[in-house]
Amino acid sequence: MDSLFLLLLLFSFVSADHDAFIGVNVGTGLSDMPNPTQVVALLKAQQIRNVRLYDSDRAMLLALANTGIHVTVSVPNDQLLGIGQSNATAANWVFHNILAHVPATNITSISVGSEILTALPNAAPILVSELKFIHSALVASNLDSQIKVSTAHSSSIILDSFPPSQAFFNRSWDPVMVPLLSFLQSTDSYLMLNVYPYYDYMRSNNVIPLDYALFRPLNPNKEAVDSNTLLHYTNVFDAVVDAAYFAMSYLNFTNIPIIVTESGWPSKGDSSEPDATIDNANTYNSNLIRHVLNNTGTPKHPGVAVSTYIYELYNEDSIPGSLSEKNWGLFDANGVPIYILLLTGSGNVLADDTTNQTYCVVRDTADLKMVQAALDWACGPGKVDCSPLLQGKPCYEPNGVAAHATYAFDTYYHQMAFTEGSCDFNGVATVTTTDPSHGTCVFPGSRGRNNTFINGTVLAPSSNSTTSKCSSRYLNRADNLLKLVMAGIALCCAMLL
Ligand SMILES: *[C@@H]1O[C@H](CO)[C@@H](O)[C@H](O)[C@H]1NC(C)=O
Ligand SMILES: *[C@@H]1O[C@H](CO)[C@@H](O)[C@H](O)[C@H]1NC(C)=O
Ligand SMILES: *[C@@H]1O[C@H](CO)[C@@H](O)[C@H](O)[C@H]1NC(C)=O
Ligand SMILES: *[C@@H]1O[C@H](CO)[C@@H](O)[C@H](O)[C@H]1NC(C)=O
Ligand SMILES: *[C@@H]1O[C@H](CO)[C@@H](O)[C@H](O)[C@H]1NC(C)=O
Ligand SMILES: *[C@@H]1O[C@H](CO)[C@@H](O)[C@H](O)[C@H]1NC(C)=O
Ligand SMILES: *[C@@H]1O[C@H](CO)[C@@H](O)[C@H](O)[C@H]1NC(C)=O
Numbered sequence: 001m002d003s004l005f006l007l008l009l010l011f012s013f014v015s016a017d018h019d020a021f022i023g024v025n026v027g028t029g030l031s032d033m034p035n036p037t038q039v040v041a042l043l044k045a046q047q048i049r050n051v052r053l054y055d056s057d058r059a060m061l062l063a064l065a066n067t068g069i070h071v072t073v074s075v076p077n078d079q080l081l082g083i084g085q086s087n088a089t090a091a092n093w094v095f096h097n098i099l100a101h102v103p104a105t106n107i108t109s110i111s112v113g114s115e116i117l118t119a120l121p122n123a124a125p126i127l128v129s130e131l132k133f134i135h136s137a138l139v140a141s142n143l144d145s146q147i148k149v150s151t152a153h154s155s156s157i158i159l160d161s162f163p164p165s166q167a168f169f170n171r172s173w174d175p176v177m178v179p180l181l182s183f184l185q186s187t188d189s190y191l192m193l194n195v196y197p198y199y200d201y202m203r204s205n206n207v208i209p210l211d212y213a214l215f216r217p218l219n220p221n222k223e224a225v226d227s228n229t230l231l232h233y234t235n236v237f238d239a240v241v242d243a244a245y246f247a248m249s250y251l252n253f254t255n256i257p258i259i260v261t262e263s264g265w266p267s268k269g270d271s272s273e274p275d276a277t278i279d280n281a282n283t284y285n286s287n288l289i290r291h292v293l294n295n296t297g298t299p300k301h302p303g304v305a306v307s308t309y310i311y312e313l314y315n316e317d318s319i320p321g322s323l324s325e326k327n328w329g330l331f332d333a334n335g336v337p338i339y340i341l342l343l344t345g346s347g348n349v350l351a352d353d354t355t356n357q358t359y360c361v362v363r364d365t366a367d368l369k370m371v372q373a374a375l376d377w378a379c380g381p382g383k384v385d386c387s388p389l390l391q392g393k394p395c396y397e398p399n400g401v402a403a404h405a406t407y408a409f410d411t412y413y414h415q416m417a418f419t420e421g422s423c424d425f426n427g428v429a430t431v432t433t434t435d436p437s438h439g440t441c442v443f444p445g446s447r448g449r450n451n452t453f454i455n456g457t458v459l460a461p462s463s464n465s466t467t468s469k470c471s472s473r474y475l476n477r478a479d480n481l482l483k484l485v486m487a488g489i490a491l492c493c494a495m496l497l
């Protein structure tokens with residue numbers, strides 16, 4: 001009883017009475033920025049219901065009216081000093097930028113400045129009073145319960161962030177953080193935090209494993225354990241969010257929820273950023289979205305929503321800095337996805353979850369021996385009907401391990417209905433959106449006109465196809481792997497018996 005009571009106490013923290021959402025940041029650093037109507041059309045098509053703007057652009061807020069989309073507007077850093085001078089300047093800003101748009105535009109929060117403590121420390125002394133001025137103006141219009149006021153922080157203000165239980169905010173900022181947290185607590189607002197496992201990983205000099213940053217499954221003995229709390233951390237994101245909870249409780253604030261205002265992964269980088277790849281960006285964002293929408297919470301507060309805005313909607317070619325800076329987007333300026341998120345089973349936010357339009361192919365860099373072994377497995381125990389790879393059949397040419405394996409992998413991936421892990425094959429396979437079909441060889445899932453195989457039924461293993469399934473003629477190499485092949489065939493035939 002006692003320990004149950006303790007547990008209840010522990011988890012009675014921020015109530016989990018609402019579901020976490022996924023939103024998207026709408027940056028405007030594009031040389032050919034789509035107009036607000038086009039932006040909103042993309043948001044609607046992708047079923048994105050939460051956005052964060054970096055300003056309070058009038059045309060954008062008008063375009064968002066009557067869409068049902070929830071909007072976080074921002075006071076840009078360069079307007080902070082002007083707006084934050086007094087109740088009057090803040091009230092004036094609220095009048096023109098908020099009152100002018102609600103309720104048609106559903107503004108749910110105001111993010112006052114971005115990473116002020118680290119990016120614009122000169123403005124730090126007025127930060128809390130500015131939040132209070134803006135809040136006062138909202139109170140005066142009876143909008144304070146609907147619109148929350150906060151300010152987005154860089155996670156770099158959290159020091160000693162691992163183990164999370166020992167984390168604390170840089171003490172230099174106590175004079176700002178203590179009144180800020182007090183304000184957030186008394187107004188039922190939340191801590192806004194930017195969480196970038198990409199940078200944590202990059203700066204860690206390989207101390208942080210890539211898999212840990214990308215939410216990929218870790219070998220249990222590689223999981224990070226907080227020795228004080230014995231909580232297990234399976235990803236950097238959770239560890240950073242928990243570090244923020246602990247840093248707040250270190251200052252005696254234990255009931256302020258967290259919203260992650262920015263998180264993401266770049267899909268392209270220069271030679272010093274080898275992990276800024278499409279694959280990694282897709283893996284990170286897909287896993288992040290699934291993690292958030294699942295209401296998984298963190299080890300410290302399981303089930304407590306940590307809503308998150310992806311950084312960000314568009315690739316921004318006019319952002320200065322390294323190549324990766326320009327490549328955090330989910331879409332290009334035309335609204336074409338940079339990559340197709342893998343969101344099976346996580347609901348319908350981001351409708352570019354066209355998982356059904358993906359294919360499983362051999363990785364360019366894969367070791368061919370491993371590819372051959374995986375091919376053997378797919379055509380054997382994996383129960384893929386590899387008869388189209390036989391000599392004289394449509395997918396025999398080009399007659400090579402990689403081409404044949406791609407066909408087998410893709411068939412398996414579709415047979416398994418795209419489930420997680422069904423396009424891996426010990427790391428030699430990867431998901432693509434490019435249809436690998438060629439000539440008369442039509443791949444499962446192909447949307448081509450030649451859709452013989454499109455609905456998969458043709459390729460589903462048939463109990464009548466014993467002969468071709470257990471034939472080894474599609475195997476183009478009969479070398480030292482023969483044993484493995486034979487083992488696979490034996491298994492395959494045993495299963496058919
Ligand atoms: C700002 O306005 C609020 C509410 O009207 C008031 O309580 C507060 O004292 C004012 N602050 C200043 C600095 O005038
Ligand atoms: C704005 O969003 C909130 C939260 O979903 C909802 O309760 C409210 O009705 C919305 N307001 C309008 C005007 O759509
Ligand atoms: C803490 O913040 C101060 C003031 O910005 C800064 O000078 C110092 O480097 C920070 N400490 C660490 C460890 O980041
Ligand atoms: C937090 O609360 C404890 C117990 O009331 C107190 O001893 C401590 O000084 C407080 N810490 C801060 C930073 O206020
Ligand atoms: C979803 O949440 C459950 C528990 O609530 C957890 O076991 C599972 O691992 C979570 N899945 C993801 C993808 O986070
Ligand atoms: C994707 O395929 C699954 C199962 O084959 C189906 O239930 C789902 O409706 C498809 N989704 C789309 C967007 O076609
Ligand atoms: C598929 O394409 C090939 C040539 O491209 C053609 O000969 C064949 O008839 C097509 N099959 C179907 C079902 O359209």
Ligand SMILES: *[C@@H]1O[C@H](CO)[C@@H](O)[C@H](O)[C@H]1NC(C)=O
Nearest residue numbers: 451452453454455456457458
């Ligand atoms: C599969 O394809 C066949 C032949 O084109 C068609 O008759 C059947 O309706 C399709 N099944 C589904 C589920 O699309």
Ligand SMILES: *[C@@H]1O[C@H](CO)[C@@H](O)[C@H](O)[C@H]1NC(C)=O
Nearest residue numbers: 457460461462463464465466
């Ligand atoms: C297996 O073959 C028999 C005889 O040709 C046929 O009647 C039956 O429908 C086939 N079964 C399947 C699953 O294709």
